Amino acid sequence: MATFVGSYENKVDAKGRVSVPARFRDEIRDQSYQGIVVSPSADPGAIDACDYIRLTDVSAGLDDPDLYTPEERLRAERIIARSTLLPFDENGRVQLPQSLIAQAGIEGMALFTGIGPTFQIWHPDRRAAFEAETFDRDQAAGASLRLLPKGKRPPAS
Amino acid sequence: MATFVGSYENKVDAKGRVSVPARFRDEIRDQSYQGIVVSPSADPGAIDACDYIRLTDVSAGLDDPDLYTPEERLRAERIIARSTLLPFDENGRVQLPQSLIAQAGIEGMALFTGIGPTFQIWHPDRRAAFEAETFDRDQAAGASLRLLPKGKRPPAS
């Protein structure tokens, strides 16, 4: 599975084009669809994004009655309905839809933020505000690279 | 799992490159991604670092609703967002991002400090200050290699 790591700030040009960070494109290099999928985010000032495989995985899951609860199913369907496929051009750029740019308040610069299996595209200032707000709290909570999920933590004995 | 032990001081050159200690590279030799992951540390004057496998473990856990509490999940996402992948060059060096160098106040020399499953990269002077500060406390507490975790201690009999 693709893993998107780190933050990269790129310019949005007059035509609405942005370079997808090379590190992110590397994660998608071997896939059949050379591009990304974007959809509106719950975070104000952001766009949600992922690779095409993730979208087809969600889609395929809808055909199995057991994989989603009814509520999850509706949510998945809405996400698919609002998603847009953005193919890479020859230089690894995509063209962001005006509606999403407007919704996220993005202009001039776009901050790609990897969050593991997916990533987001932020208005840099809004992301900075978000980071400033949470950084100290994370530190106080001892958040670090030591934070493994339950299944990966070493056994108690 | 990789285990990083000991401290090594290496030079940071004009291009921002540093050799990762050979002992640390040995721990990563068999992994698919030949490089390390760095992120800002809670310790002022330091950078947190680990191998790529650890990051993918954190990342993959995000897709399972049961492995993290909601707060842990958000924290894990932010850690991934702040992390950077640094591939080894042919000589086992990495290029430290300017932002992290500035944040940790590193210049000239970098001290790699193994702390078990992860390691840190310190400004040597700041590490020395940190050591001096904590040494007396450790002595008072009788800290030594005798300190086994609870699960590994011999039964009370």
Added chain:
DNA sequence: TACAGTCCCATGATATCCCATAAATGCCCA
């Protein structure tokens, strides 16, 4: 005709690759 979306090529900055060297380490054999 206007407009938006593609495709193509150009360019400067940056990161990566490659080779060279000196020091440190480990190894072998007497």
Added chain:
DNA sequence: TGGGCATTTATGGGATATCATGGGACTGTA
């Protein structure tokens, strides 16, 4: 046990490739 040889490391610097970005030309559509 110790000396000497061979590897591995850490480091420096130049050459090369990649990346992000800009802009022109072409195409189909309203």
